[in-house]
Amino acid sequence: MTRAPWVTHFGFTRTPFSKTIPAKDLLERASHQEAVARIRFCIAESLLGVVTGEVGVGKTVAVRAAVSQLDQAAHHIVYLANPTVGIRGLYVTIVRALGAVPRGFKAELIAQAQDLLAAEEHERRRRVVLLVDEAHLLEPQQLEELRLLTSAEMDAESPLALLLVGQPTLARQLRMGVFAALDQRVATRYQIAPMDLAESARYLQHHLALAGRTDPLVADDAVARLHKASLGLPRALNNAAIAALIAATTAGKALVDDDCAKKAVAELTRD
Ligand SMILES: Nc1ncnc2c1ncn2[C@@H]1O[C@H](COP(=O)(O)OP(=O)(O)OP(=O)(O)O)[C@@H](O)[C@H]1O
Numbered sequence: 152m153t154r155a156p157w158v159t160h161f162g163f164t165r166t167p168f169s170k171t172i173p174a175k176d177l178l179e180r181a182s183h184q185e186a187v188a189r190i191r192f193c194i195a196e197s198l199l200g201v202v203t204g205e206v207g208v209g210k211t212v213a214v215r216a217a218v219s220q221l222d223q224a225a226h227h228i229v230y231l232a233n234p235t236v237g238i239r240g241l242y243v244t245i246v247r248a249l250g251a252v253p254r255g256f257k258a259e260l261i262a263q264a265q266d267l268l269a270a271e272e273h274e275r276r277r278r279v280v281l282l283v284d285e286a287h288l289l290e291p292q293q294l295e296e297l298r299l300l301t302s303a304e305m306d307a308e309s310p311l312a313l314l315l316v317g318q319p320t321l322a323r324q325l326r327m328g329v330f331a332a333l334d335q336r337v338a339t340r341y342q343i344a345p346m347d348l349a350e351s352a353r354y355l356q357h358h359l360a361l362a363g364r365t366d367p368l369v370a371d372d373a374v375a376r377l378h379k380a381s382l383g384l385p386r387a388l389n390n391a392a393i394a395a396l397i398a399a400t401t402a403g404k405a406l407v408d409d410d411c412a413k414k415a416v417a418e419l420t421r422d
């Protein structure tokens with residue numbers, strides 16, 4: 152496999168700051184751990200949970216981490232990466248994920264989804280976990296359908312655990328009066344925080360160590376500059392770090408100093 156010049160320059164064993172980082176390799180920073188714990192609680196108790204955070208703060212990786220810790224035989228995970236599929240699309244996704252062919256008419260389709268959910272819980276003893284990512288994109292009618300799904304049965308037990316994961320506008324949207332019935336059912340809500348400077352420093356070290364470099368590669372002032380430019384958001388910090396490593400490579404430097412960080416930030420903030 153051919154490696155990028157900057158990857159070779161630093162002798163990395165693999166490309167650092169990759170978005171395909173396995174769940175077991177994630178940095179266990181405080182806000183990430185807290186989000187994972189909340190998600191696991193909702194799943195264990197079949198509750199409705201809302202997890203929000205800015206773009207690139209680590210919402211999807213928190214969901215991945217929580218799911219990777221589950222007993223796969225006892226759970227049926229239905230992951231909806233993009234909910235802009237309309238009301239019908241919601242039910243079709245659930246029905247297909249539970250292994251059936253969606254029925255044609257809406258009323259039939261809804262009944263089918265409810266029957267399948269009940270069968271998973273009572274007959275197969277498997278908990279269905281519906282994870283809706285980018286949930287700030289849900290339409291009001293879809294939110295209403297989700298509310299009906301979580302309270303489909305007469306008894307108090309919800310037939311599924313439901314996690315809504317999205318940008319901070321999601322939390323604001325749910326607080327609007329029309330969603331009061333759904334909002335009241337939210338058992339846990341959590342906003343993932345960006346990293347502080349110390350966490351950003353650990354984050355950089357962590358990713359560099361995963362790529363085989365455990366020695367300090369980034370000067371303290373450079374770390375501070377990259378942290379500030381990325382607002383402590385992991386995805387933005389990934390991009391800033393890669394740009395800084397490339398700047399160091401171009402300048403023939405063995406370490407990322409503040410000059411390299413400056414170049415990286417200038418490059419990323421240029422229109
Ligand atoms: N705890 C972590 N450990 C290591 N890398 C992380 C961690 N959190 C986030 N990342 C990195 O940041 C990237 C962005 O995270 P993620 O995709 O979860 O953000 P998001 O909040 O879902 O963003 P969006 O709002 O765009 O969906 C990941 O691909 C990963 O590289």
Ligand SMILES: [Mg+2]
Pocket residue numbers: 210211212284285
């Ligand atoms: Mg995401």
